[in-house]
Amino acid sequence: MPPDSGQARAVVDAVLPVVDGGRFAVKRVVGEPLAVEAHVITDGHDQLRVMLQWQAEGGALHETEMQHLVNDVWQASFTPQAIGRGFYRVEAWVDHFHSWRHELLRRVDDEDIRIAALVGAELLEQAAQRAGAGAGEGPAGDGRHLAEWAAQLRQGAATQPFDGPQLKALALDELLARVADRHPDRSLAVRSADLPLQVDRERARFSTWYELFPRSAGTEPGRHGTFADVEARLPYVAEMGFDVLYFPPIHPIGRDKRKGRNNALDAQPGDVGSPWAIGAAEGGHESILPELGTLEDFRRLVGKAREHGIEIALDIAFQCAPDHPWVKSHPQWFRWRPDGTVQYAENPPKKYQDIYPFNFETEDWRGLWSALKGVFDHWIAQGVHIFRVDNPHTKAFPFWEWCVTEIKREHPQVLFLAEAFTRPKVMHRLAKLGYSQSYTYFTWRNTKQELTEYFTELSQGPGKDYFRPNAWPNTPDILNEHLHGGGRPIFALRLVLAATLASSYGIYGPAYELMENAPRSPGSEEYLDSEKYQLRHWDLQRPDSLRQLIAQVNHIRRRNPALQQLQNLRFCHTDNEQLLAYTKRDAASGNTVLVVANLDTRNRQSGWVSLDLAALGLEPDARFHLHDLLSNQRFVWQGAHNFVILDPGQAPAHVFRVTQQLQGEQDFDHGL
């Protein structure tokens, strides 16, 4: 026990939020308040003062006073102003001045008040000394004021005849108490551990992703698409309202063991192979497939995209085709079999002979780690600040913790999306160790109960401070059974759900807006004629395209801050299993959105929706406006229970903006 700790009586029993006792960081975005709770106690009846302190790495220490809520829980908030790493902690001490004041309030006997005045004078003289010594943060006159106050108390205590009530009033002077509060005796303060905080830019929480294969962006069927073609596609993507455009790997594709169309074992001449079979004679993870263009073309595309408000994100897949240059130059990074060949990826009896995984148990792990981080560094230098990482759960976790932490320290604007469709604890570990966003099970959550349970867990569960979900109705790997053979109703529904349940979501297009719905075989989640193995040509102008709906939904997301958050999600009761209803409310602006979705894509459904009016800031009996931002219809409701009808032929959902109807007041926003 440290020799100076024996006198300190305050105890910080817990500080929340905290991830694994401070082993990992709590995550917030710039401008997003962090509400901190501390459980602070001391022995007996003495009064505590409790401070929330925080500091950005390399910045100044800030401090704000915490308020006692109830049951020894103290609370305060701060709002991080810059991206990067930092910490917060709680400091507390038994405050003799507060204790003295607290007791004095209840004193009635003259003699007690006289003694208390003398005790107080001593406390104030000490405070005056601290103020005089410049330790305080208050104005220069504090020391003098406190000393005068002390003198007055001493004088009052000595005056005959003694006037108890007058002396008590002087001792309890509010203004002087505030001066004294600026110069507390913190010599016996105790402090919690520093709890790490990761502050990201807003896009970590609110992002709208569009994935496309650049090689399929060509304007004529059969011609290999280029970065220039993608550049021409940017207005199309921007009009739909996406702010992240992400590509599967853009590197040279291996020729050795190349897979053919529909994952055929043997490629035919002209087959383009899978972009995830990375590396060939032309280069590896830091090179570009020549058919797509040059590094200069890529950089130009990154710049053009930015002009459209779009960031280019890259898929980083740490694995090699057999002809990746590293296989020869760094054989020690692979696992070798007794027959002198490299161990390819397999999950018996499945074999992936075109893919060599890295051996993270290599003796040269330092060299491997450094090279892999170098891949990110290379693309960051080209202007890429968002990475979707392929199967991070098949690479060693200690590597990721180091790599992501190092990169974010050097480039705090960089974001990482973990493509780990795997078991919950694995996904959570990746989020804890630093991934900014995570793919989810959204694709496989379809019923009211499934969606309610899953998104309640995501928004309120133990991962809410570090696991940021990104919801995808489809990906090049996942054409969910619910979409097989489906048409506009199911594609529209899943889009609206993803876009309004999650604050980050994405689609793999143009397959999604063109409602590509054929699996390679019945029950398979693979697309027929998947772009993973061949070029595709898409008719973007098809009249049945969902692009207008997507544009509208993404516009609604941008205009309604409530939809840019997740922890504010609350499900509402409905009396129909096919009606899923939920609200989101932005505390700062009061912006409130109510979504009522019809999960039945074939039949009209109706029922009663029950709202928690108080939680939405609505008076119990007042009428309130609902503006359906999808249909542009307007409704007036009253009370908690209201009736809804939805026809899947018309719309998958109501997306209401809810406003209290106040006399003479205009709507929050008349546009849309």
Add this chain to the structure above:
Amino acid sequence: MPPDSGQARAVVDAVLPVVDGGRFAVKRVVGEPLAVEAHVITDGHDQLRVMLQWQAEGGALHETEMQHLVNDVWQASFTPQAIGRGFYRVEAWVDHFHSWRHELLRRVDDEDIRIAALVGAELLEQAAQRAGAGAGEGPAGDGRHLAEWAAQLRQGAATQPFDGPQLKALALDELLARVADRHPDRSLAVRSADLPLQVDRERARFSTWYELFPRSAGTEPGRHGTFADVEARLPYVAEMGFDVLYFPPIHPIGRDKRKGRNNALDAQPGDVGSPWAIGAAEGGHESILPELGTLEDFRRLVGKAREHGIEIALDIAFQCAPDHPWVKSHPQWFRWRPDGTVQYAENPPKKYQDIYPFNFETEDWRGLWSALKGVFDHWIAQGVHIFRVDNPHTKAFPFWEWCVTEIKREHPQVLFLAEAFTRPKVMHRLAKLGYSQSYTYFTWRNTKQELTEYFTELSQGPGKDYFRPNAWPNTPDILNEHLHGGGRPIFALRLVLAATLASSYGIYGPAYELMENAPRSPGSEEYLDSEKYQLRHWDLQRPDSLRQLIAQVNHIRRRNPALQQLQNLRFCHTDNEQLLAYTKRDAASGNTVLVVANLDTRNRQSGWVSLDLAALGLEPDARFHLHDLLSNQRFVWQGAHNFVILDPGQAPAHVFRVTQQLQGEQDFDHGL
């Protein structure tokens, strides 16, 4: 990052149970299994091996293999065999032998099997080396067996024509796999933090307390009782089945500012004062009030009690009467007021001029801590191993953590009960920092909902691994309103509830068994003519005494291991708000108790009780026996729902032992 950690791929994400991330110890008693869960993952499909390790302080390290349950949760148990401090932790590694075997199971191609055999041979040769080097724990022949096995695999792989199935069978040999498992490659093992464990003797969990004032143990009214009188009272206490007999402070009582009867400010001549006003000319916390007897008498009483299976527990109250010798010898341990007097205890406007608290902020805190610990040491030397600590929450928490930890290290058999009737987080902190048992809110929990919620929290809530409740229907300070003017039904009910809900409980007697029910004033929780301020004389032979019922209940507790635990408590649904039903089952013996209590002490109540048959080890349709251990009635029930009638004039509750009716089998126990 340590230079040797880069290759290790196993991750121990969590180990449970854990208290505040390992800051405080999990508690168990000797012979009570500790089931440990670990969340362990690695990248990819490789197989893990996970070990639970534990060690008593100064003992050998033990290890047992953990089993994978589901969803990356691993489980194993161990049973501590000795009291004292220890730790447990989890060690895990990616096991190449298991991974190889796991993959081989699914291999079908001959060439794959051939390569796998060669890979396996290499793994086995390495294992043989480890076995030969004596690193393994297996029999001496292991190294030779493994080397032979490797040679056979190599031979099989080279044989022409090649027989895949035969070689696969040889490679998958179960017996040899078990030999190989004894010599794993643990060079890349990772380890959780050491999590502290406090192992106490059984009485920490299962104890039955009786409190009495020795000075009221005299045989004639008006005569001050002595330790010799208490000695004569031992058979009475033992017959009721108590195993802890605890006394309020037995030290000299201050004369200065002594309180009179019923807490009168001025004592009258002959008034004996409050035992909590500790210290006078005769001595302080290490002395005995002369009227009670000598130290020799006390030691004799401790020994006699032990012969009756009873431990003497002392109340330790760290506060001083104004004439306590320490006030003069150690003035620096008290807070002095400007008028030159010592600050007495007060909570304005209430004043306790007869009590001086210690100042834990004293510069001489080391001296104070040492003296206070010395008090425990002194009484431990007299044979006292259980202490009830008065108002621990008004003394500094860091002191308690040090004091309790030090004492338990020197005397691991010592137990501490915290008398902290205060706010939840304060009570929990005391339990976390080392108190063996804690008083509870039981006294103020009376309705079905209150009792269900509170005991669910106590048995299943976050404190279950460190907070051991001790339930008291009354104390010298608390005559709950429900007992005011009450008779046998309410006294019997509260006794049965305390004794069967909690595994530790106690009563303050003879006030309890004689149903003392008069408050000092209406609504007050103080007893009229409280023993705290005067001698009392009790007629123990009163025919309406509850002593027989108490004896019976305590006998039932001793005979039924299910009642000696708390975490096994489960409430059952009943359709009557006045019927409270709950079960306890001892996993080791199968002993099962069902209590159905009638909370209405005036009216007969009846209703349906619903059991979770599976949880009680009962077949869904089988008939089962219920033996009411209170009334000695026997019932046969079938199915989950059964009807119960209880008349408060007859019995407060059914306390059933439940046994499955098996053909030809006798009851678990025919005696009570």
